[in-house]
Amino acid sequence: MRNSTTLINVIIFLVLTLGCEKNDNNIDTKIKDGFSLIINDSITYNSNSIDFYDFSTHLIYLKAGNKFTYSNRGTFSILVDNEDIYTGQMFPMYSSYFPTGSFIQCAPNFYNDYIIPIGFNQIIDTAGNTIDDPRNDSRIIEALKKYNQYKQGLSSDIISVQKLSDNKIKITFELTNLDSEDLQFLDPDKMGLGLFHYFTNGLIIKDTQNNFYTHKLTTEKPEPWDSWTTDWLTVINGNETKTISLIYNNFDILPSGEYTASFSYPGLSHQIEKEELQQNNGRIWLGQLNNTKIIDIE
Secondary structure (H helix, E strand, O other): OHHHHHHHHHHHHHHHHHHOOOOOOOOOOOOOOOEEEEEOOOEEEOOOOEEEEEOOOOEEEEOOOOOOOOOOOEEEEEEEOOEEEEEEEEEEOOOOOOOOEEEEEEOOOOOOOOEEEOEEEOOEOOOOOEOOOHHHOHHHHHHHHHOOOEEOOEEEEEEEEEEEEOOEEEEEEEEEEOOOOOEEEEOHHHHOHHHHOOOOOOOEEEEOOOOEEEEOOOOOOOOOOOOOOHHHEEEEOOOOEEEEEEEEOOEOOOOOEEEEEEEEEEOEOOOOOHHHOEEOOEEEOEOEEEEEEEEEEO
């Protein structure tokens, strides 16, 4: 019983510690125009506290002197010019509950406290129709542009998936910088496939019967686990597109047929401190890009 009691006390301590951050944000709640995020009707992030919003990953970057005040439970609202655009739920990362719609996962999340990540899980109505992602509302974009806070970030697209031999698969995709500023991204050629796949599950292929096929690659863990180096990064200039190919030499054997290929292109996250974000040759892009493509294997 002593071990159980000790474990419960540790969990309670962690919840209280992570869920009760002091609100140190340098904000002016009188600002009503532009983009605003309000948490539990009490904490406001607006144009005075937001540095920029990266729409490719829906990460809100806060200005120096501000931080994301964790709140384990509750709701949040997105406003433009003091008008409600959408609402969402907040829940702790360790929770087994996974909401539909918009959400902020916290206490803690995968990023440092200068970033607020807004996620979205697809909603399907009773007729089987999907609901548009409210995070992409054009009014939000226009409000962010008004204060020069709108960033498009990176986009990625699977171009092809080829079967080179029975268990050798090649995936080719394009990575595009949608902004004019230079960015830096994780480069698998510099990292090596093992280390690169520590940050992503890599290529996953699903057939029409929901059977999954994947690689047998052994991942390589950074030492220490939360370390990183600029040697992993490559600059992608503003409005530039780069073509990247990966070859898996030990992939599950794919019979001929139609499949859905999925690949999540990774970026760094919690490893990057606020002062490390902007490098001499470009800002480090954070987050993850999820792509799917219908493919035919002969």
